[in-house]
Amino acid sequence: MKxxxxxxxxxxxxxxxxxxxxxxxxxxxxxxxxxxxQLNDDELKVTITPTYTGCPAxxxxxxxIRVELSTLxxxxxxxxxxxxxxxxxxxxxxxxxxxxxEYGIAPPNPRQQVCNDKLFAAAEAVQCPLCNSFHTHRVSxxxxxxxxxxxxxxxxxEPFDYFKCH
Amino acid sequence: MSALIDYxxxxxxxxxxxxxxxxxxxxxxxxxxQDIAITNISLDLIGQARSFYQYAAELxxxxxxxxxxxxxxxxxxxxxxxLVEQPNGDWAQTMLRQFLFSCYQFFxxxxxxxxxxxxxxxxAEKSLKxxxxxxxWSSEWIIRLGDGTGESHSRMLTAIDELWRYTGELFIPxxxxxxxxxxxxxxxxxxxxxxxxxxxxxTLPVPENVFMQxxxxxxxxxxxxxxxxxxxQYVQRAYPGSEW
Numbered sequence: 001m002k003x004x005x006x007x008x009x010x011x012x013x014x015x016x017x018x019x020x021x022x023x024x025x026x027x028x029x030x031x032x033x034x035x036x037x038q039l040n041d042d043e044l045k046v047t048i049t050p051t052y053t054g055c056p057a058x059x060x061x062x063x064x065i066r067v068e069l070s071t072l073x074x075x076x077x078x079x080x081x082x083x084x085x086x087x088x089x090x091x092x093x094x095x096x097x098x099x100x101x102e103y104g105i106a107p108p109n110p111r112q113q114v115c116n117d118k119l120f121a122a123a124e125a126v127q128c129p130l131c132n133s134f135h136t137h138r139v140s141x142x143x144x145x146x147x148x149x150x151x152x153x154x155x156x157x158e159p160f161d162y163f164k165c166h
Numbered sequence: 167m168s169a170l171i172d173y174x175x176x177x178x179x180x181x182x183x184x185x186x187x188x189x190x191x192x193x194x195x196x197x198x199x200q201d202i203a204i205t206n207i208s209l210d211l212i213g214q215a216r217s218f219y220q221y222a223a224e225l226x227x228x229x230x231x232x233x234x235x236x237x238x239x240x241x242x243x244x245x246x247x248x249l250v251e252q253p254n255g256d257w258a259q260t261m262l263r264q265f266l267f268s269c270y271q272f273f274x275x276x277x278x279x280x281x282x283x284x285x286x287x288x289x290a291e292k293s294l295k296x297x298x299x300x301x302x303w304s305s306e307w308i309i310r311l312g313d314g315t316g317e318s319h320s321r322m323l324t325a326i327d328e329l330w331r332y333t334g335e336l337f338i339p340x341x342x343x344x345x346x347x348x349x350x351x352x353x354x355x356x357x358x359x360x361x362x363x364x365x366x367x368x369t370l371p372v373p374e375n376v377f378m379q380x381x382x383x384x385x386x387x388x389x390x391x392x393x394x395x396x397x398x399q400y401v402q403r404a405y406p407g408s409e410w
Binding site: 050052053054055056083084085086087119120139140141142143144146150166 | 293
């Protein structure tokens with residue numbers, strides 16, 4: 001397919017269909033891991049960045065992008081894995097945060113509130129995605145995937161994942 | 167170029183071997199949340215190792231891949247520091263190893279992220295965000311155990327006695343570090359200050375005048391590395407070229 005027949009905006013819309021295999025409610029666009037798309041004649045370059053260096057989903061995501069774009073007719077697809085500037089939760093879309101909460105995962109707080117190196121610092125106030133109470137506590141800084149921490153709500157008692165600020 | 171390759175491999179080996187050690191806790195952690203925490207850290211470290219191995223493979227440009235560098239080099243070719251290959255021991259020893267190393271990485275990556283080599287700088291910048299978590303989490307464990315019960319305090323003392331001798335090497339440069347323009351000697355003061363703050367809070371003594379064991383960075387390892395590699399490399403050695 002030639003660049004003249006498809007624009008970048010449309011490509012982003014197609015990539016919106018690809019979900020994070022570990023948080024399937026989020027698209028890779030919501031997560032902010034697609035950093036750039038370049039169309040040069042018939043070659044398509046997609047730049048992606050990992051959330052954490054060890055994120056095991058990156059290979060799957062790269063493969064999914066390749067499949068999605070191949071079905072659009074692109075023959076030459078180059079996927080570039082870039083790590084600088086480093087990914088941050090600030091790149092997550094507002095739509096992504098809304099979808100996360102609906103799914104039962106507390107979305108990341110704005111970064112400036114929390115990147116605190118102090119030891120035994122009070123856990124940041126995270127809103128329970130179920131009952132909306134801020135009366136919650138951190139169970140563990142590390143959760144089921146690298147990007148999440150474990151919390152529990154003190155009001156409705158529900159344990160939940162928090163997509164931690166990074 | 168060869169110094170840069172060696173230095174990149176040194177960074178890769180450090181993170182791979184500590185990642186492998188931490189992964190030995192998988193399913194054996196003291197409680198579920200801490201089991202998950204230590205294996206999360208393991209995953210971060212192995213992720214960092216992959217970035218460094220991929221770069222080293224590109225530099226070598228001899229058909230090496232990230233996998234061949236991790237799975238097909240021998241003990242004497244590994245350039246990791248001795249600290250990371252030490253056995254897990256009990257939780258106190260694992261926490262101390264993590265704390266001493268994360269603290270070192272924290273200052274090293276801060277320097278490395280401004281290095282003229284943009285690839286190493288990018289990996290350092292990215293990894294530093296993860297190291298912050300590791301450092302905070304392991305610091306809290308040092309304080310919790312050191313200033314905890316008589317039993318936990320005495321286990322921390324044993325761990326310090328066991329591991330301190332491997333920290334000297336971290337700040338003694340070898341040729342490939344000097345040639346790559348890394349000044350690790352300058353990190354020692356900041357590192358030691360941070361250790362002191364946490365040890366003070368944990369009511370633990372900072373050892374002085376301890377004999378320091380060296381050699382890991384140039385491939386002369388303690389007896390433990392061979393056993394780690396035997397397990398780590400078994401599948402690739404037994405079934406060469408096998409893939410998932």
